[in-house]
Amino acid sequence: MNILLVTPWRPSLTGGISTVVHRLTSEFQKKGHSVTIFVSDRENCLRQIEMLDGAAVYGMYLRSPVSPAHPIRAFLMWYLWFPVTLLQLLWLTKQQRIDAVLIQYPLPAMFYFGILKRVFGSVLFVTYQGNDAHDLALWDPREQRLVRFLLEQADLVCAVSRTLLSKVESVLKSVRLRRRQLLPNGAPLDVIEAVEAVEMAGDLPPNFLLTAGHLIHRKGIDVVISSLQEAKRRGVLLHLVVAGDGPERENLERQSREQGVSDQVRFLGNQSQRQVLALMKSCLVFVLASRAEGMPLVIAEAMACGKAVVASHVDGVPEIVQDGVTGVLVPPDDPSALASGLIKVHSDEMFRSSLAGQGKKWACREYNWEVIASRYLELITQCSEGH
Numbered sequence: 314m315n316i317l318l319v320t321p322w323r324p325s326l327t328g329g330i331s332t333v334v335h336r337l338t339s340e341f342q343k344k345g346h347s348v349t350i351f352v353s354d355r356e357n358c359l360r361q362i363e364m365l366d367g368a369a370v371y372g373m374y375l376r377s378p379v380s381p382a383h384p385i386r387a388f389l390m391w392y393l394w395f396p397v398t399l400l401q402l403l404w405l406t407k408q409q410r411i412d413a414v415l416i417q418y419p420l421p422a423m424f425y426f427g428i429l430k431r432v433f434g435s436v437l438f439v440t441y442q443g444n445d446a447h448d449l450a451l452w453d454p455r456e457q458r459l460v461r462f463l464l465e466q467a468d469l470v471c472a473v474s475r476t477l478l479s480k481v482e483s484v485l486k487s488v489r490l491r492r493r494q495l496l497p498n499g500a501p502l503d504v505i506e507a508v509e510a511v512e513m514a515g516d517l518p519p520n521f522l523l524t525a526g527h528l529i530h531r532k533g534i535d536v537v538i539s540s541l542q543e544a545k546r547r548g549v550l551l552h553l554v555v556a557g558d559g560p561e562r563e564n565l566e567r568q569s570r571e572q573g574v575s576d577q578v579r580f581l582g583n584q585s586q587r588q589v590l591a592l593m594k595s596c597l598v599f600v601l602a603s604r605a606e607g608m609p610l611v612i613a614e615a616m617a618c619g620k621a622v623v624a625s626h627v628d629g630v631p632e633i634v635q636d637g638v639t640g641v642l643v644p645p646d647d648p649s650a651l652a653s654g655l656i657k658v659h660s661d662e663m664f665r666s667s668l669a670g671q672g673k674k675w676a677c678r679e680y681n682w683e684v685i686a687s688r689y690l691e692l693i694t695q696c697s698e699g700h
Contacts, residue, residue: 314412314690315347315348315349315409315410315413316341316349316412316413316415316693317350317351317405317409317413317415317435318338318348318350318415318417319350319351319352319353319414319415319423320334320350320351320353320417320418321418321420322352323352323354323363323370323372324350324352324365325363330417330418332501332610333498334350334417335365336498336499336686337685337689338350338365339366339682340682340683340685340686340687341686342366342367342368343683344690346690348368349368349371349405350368350369351371351372351405352370352372353373353422353423354373356373357373359401359402359404371405373398373401373402374398375422375423376390376391376422377421377424377459378395378455378459379455379456379459381453399425402425402426403429403432403433406429406433406435407433411435412435412436412693413436413437413438413693413696413697414426414429414430414436414438415440415689416437416438416439416440416463417440418440418445419440419441420460421452421456421457421459421460423463424460424462424463426463426466427463427465427467428466430466430467431466436469436693436696437466437467437469438468438469438471438689438692438693439463439467439469439471440470440473440496441470441473441478441607442473442498443473443477443607443608446472446478447480449480449481449484449485457484457485460485461485464481465488465489465491468492468696469491469493469494469696470491470492471494472493472495472607472608473496473498473607473608473629474497474607474608474629474632475495476628476629477628477629478493496685496688496692497608497613497679498608498610498613498680499610499613499680499681499682499683499684500610500613500676500680501590501614501682502677504586505594505614505617505618508587508590508591509591509594510591510595511591511594511595517579517595519552520597520659521552521595521597522551522552522553522554522596522598522599522659523554523556523593523620524537524553524555524556524599524601524602525555525556525557525584525589525592525593525599525611527557527558528555528560529559529561531604532601532603532604533625534555534561534602535561535564536604536645536646536648536651537553538553538568538569538572538578539648540602540648540649540651540655541572541574542572542574542648543648543651544656545573545574545577547656549659550577551577551656552577553577553579554578554592555578555581556581556582556584556588556589556592557581557582557583558582562580565580566578566580589614590614593614593615593618593620594619596620597620597621597665598622598623598655598665599612599615599618599622600622600623600624600651601622601624601630602643602651603624603627603630603645604627604645605627605628606628606629606630607629608632608633610680613633613676615672616633616639616640616672616675616676616680617680618673619670619673620669620672621640621641621658621669622634622639622640622641622668622672623640623641623654623658624641624643625642625643625645625646625651626642626644627645630642634672635671635675638671639668639671640668640672641654641657
């Protein structure tokens with residue numbers, strides 16, 4: 314089978330979607346399938362821009378007819394380039410003999426693949442990962458119509474959590490999906506097994522809490538810092554290590570000083586995937602206090618590392634964390650509740666070990682990339698037979 318993976322970003326970059334593309338490529342190839350990757354790049358003409366594990370990565374700019382900032386210019390440029398763009402995409406699918414197109418993180422400009430579906434007839438899957446669904450309500454109505462067209466042409470619309478599918482259907486009211494499916498991402502179990510705990514005992518506090526991610530408001534790092542202050546008021550000193558960077562870092566550092574917990578928080582900045590996994594293996598508890606999420610793969614990774622998890626009860630998180638069994642769930646934006654959960658897991662070794670053990674079993678069974686790639690392939694076969 315020849316599969317085309319479509320993504321907004323180059324797979325050589327770090328980040329969640331790039332990791333998904335990389336892992337699916339690897340698993341599909343292990344099963345004997347050919348993979349080509351298409352990236353919505355900056356060039357007007359289709360060209361090969363890199364290789365990923367033997368898979369060719371092609372890039373080309375996909376113009377949208379809609380631009381809230383420059384509506385007339387956008388439409389004119391799209392009108393001029395539309396036939397050239399479509400012909401180049403058609404050439405790619407024909408030249409690579411594509412049987413299935415899998416779009417990861419659908420954007421309005423990807424509506425071209427809806428047209429190709431009508432013309433070429435290959436299987437078309439669209440998968441929602443997180444912000445692509447969360448931000449859908451903020452898009453221009455004309456952009457929403459382009460996405461609606463793409464989804465209605467697709468054989469299958471997937472999402473990594475049920476809440477993401479619900480959000481898409483609530484924004485695109487009466488959208489006619491041929492088929493919908495929950496299909497989570499996986500954890501890199503092979504990498505996790507090979508990674509050793511960090512040897513930074515002199516630099517990191519003992520028994521530290523870890524959180525990891527882009528430092529933005531939605532991730533709720535400010536809630537975690539406030540929970541440290543609350544725990545301190547209750548006589549429990551918790552230490553937090555933050556792996557990641559972003560626009561909120563300065564505000565978070567100021568907050569930790571103002572709340573008197575700056576000596577309990579260590580900001581490490583951006584870390585590679587292996588470094589984050591090594592930190593996970595070294596921490597006592599992993600915490601994620603997001604205000605909104607898709608299906609946060611970082612939780613599955615922490616579980617696979619054998620760590621207890623405390624997380625906010627939002628969106629797809631309860632689909633991973635079973636409260637009191639594989640982790641602890643707390644209300645979002647509630648430092649007091651988060652402090653209670655962290656203190657409980659931090660102080661009760663037997664409870665913490667039980668969560669870690671059950672969570673690891675769950676993650677290794679449910680978030681195995683080999684299993685998830687097999688699910689994609691089974692669904693592609695089902696849709697192909699239905700044509």
